[in-house]
Amino acid sequence: MSNSIKVINRANKRIQIGFFKNRGPCQPSFDAEQTIEVEPNASKSVELAHEWEGRVQKVSGATTDPATWAEIHFNAWQNMTFADISLIRGYNGSMMFSSSDGTLHTGMTGNLWTEAPQQFKVKDTRGNDVLAPTEPYTGGRNDELVAYYRRKVKEGNAYLIPDDHPSSHGTKDTHINLDVYEISSGSSPSIVPPSGSRVVALRSNANNKFVCADNFGNNPLI
Template structure:
C-alpha cells in the first residue's frame, strides 16, 4: 500500500449562527442542526473528504421525525441532510488533504445566496479566511429574486452561458453582480483564480452565518 502522507486527524468545523433569526445548519457530510441565534454546532470530518458543503437553511418547519421543508437550502425535506441543498443557498465548500496534502476551501455563490457567511481557518497557522457579507438579498436583480434569497442565473435561465456546461463560459453581468459584492467568492463555475483558498491538511475551520 502506497502512503500519500495524508494526515490521519479529523478536521473540526465549528458552525455558528450569528443571524438574528433561526437557521437550520446543513452539512454534507454531517447532517443538520437547528441553531438559534448565538448557538454553535461542531462536526468532525474525516481526512480525505471531498466535495463537502456546509450551508444555512432558512424558513424551515420540521416535525418530530425530522421531516418538513425549508424556504431556502432544503435538502429533500429532512432535517438530517444526506444530499445537497436546493438553491438559492450560500455554500461553504471544501476538500481535505488533497494535492500536496492541502485543504481546498471556498465560498460559492454558484447556487445563489441566502445568508451572509464567513468561512475561516482556526488552526495550523493558516489565517486567510473568506467573507461574503454583502446585502445581496436586498440588492438582488429582479430576474434573480427568490423567496428568502437571490438565485444564481444558471438556476433561473439554465443556459450554457450561465451554467458553463461546455466549460467555455466567461463572466456575465449577473456573475459580476455577485463578484462585485463578494470578491472572494465563486460567482460562476469557472471563477477559480480568485476564489479557491488553501491551508495545510489537518487545519480546523469555522463557518459563521451572518458574520
C-alpha cells in the first residue's frame, strides 16, 4: 500500500513545501529530500516510501528558520501512520492534518501571529513574518509564548513543549491531507479532533518522544 501526502494550499499565493526525511531516530534533517511548489487554492500529492519518517515544512525562508513542523511517520507502530503539528521550532503559518478516511484530524487553521506577544514576532531570512520557537536551539523556553498558544490552540492539536503527548495522533490510513495556511490578519480559531481520533504518545522530530501508550478520544494519556 502506498503512502501519500496531499498538500492543499489555502493561501492566496504560491508556496514552497519541503519534505525532510529524518537522518535517524530523533535526528531531523534540514536538507529537503524533495521540494514542491503549490499554486494558490490548489493541491499537489507526493508519494513517500514505506516507513518514511520526517516532517513537511513550508519553506518561507531558510530551512533552519522558525517554522511550523508537520511531522509524520508512516508504517510505524502496528503499521499505523502517526502525525502531529509542532510549534516548538517556530510558526510560519497554521497547518492541519487529516486522513482520507476521516479518522485523523489535528492542527489549527487560524492565524496565531496577529495576537502573539510582540517580542516573539520576528522575521525569517526572506523577511517574512514568523513567530519564534517555544524552545530555541540555544536552549531555554519561551514560557509567555507557550502560555499564549495554550489560550489559542485546543489541547491535543499541537506540540508546544516536548511533553504534549496527546498531540500525537494515529490512523490506519496511509493517504494523508495537509492543509497549509498563511499568516494574515484575522481571528485565530482552533480545531478539535473528533472524539474518535486515536491519540498516541509518539516520538516527534521536534520533541524526541517515543510511542509509550495509546487511547481513544481526547483524554490525557497515562
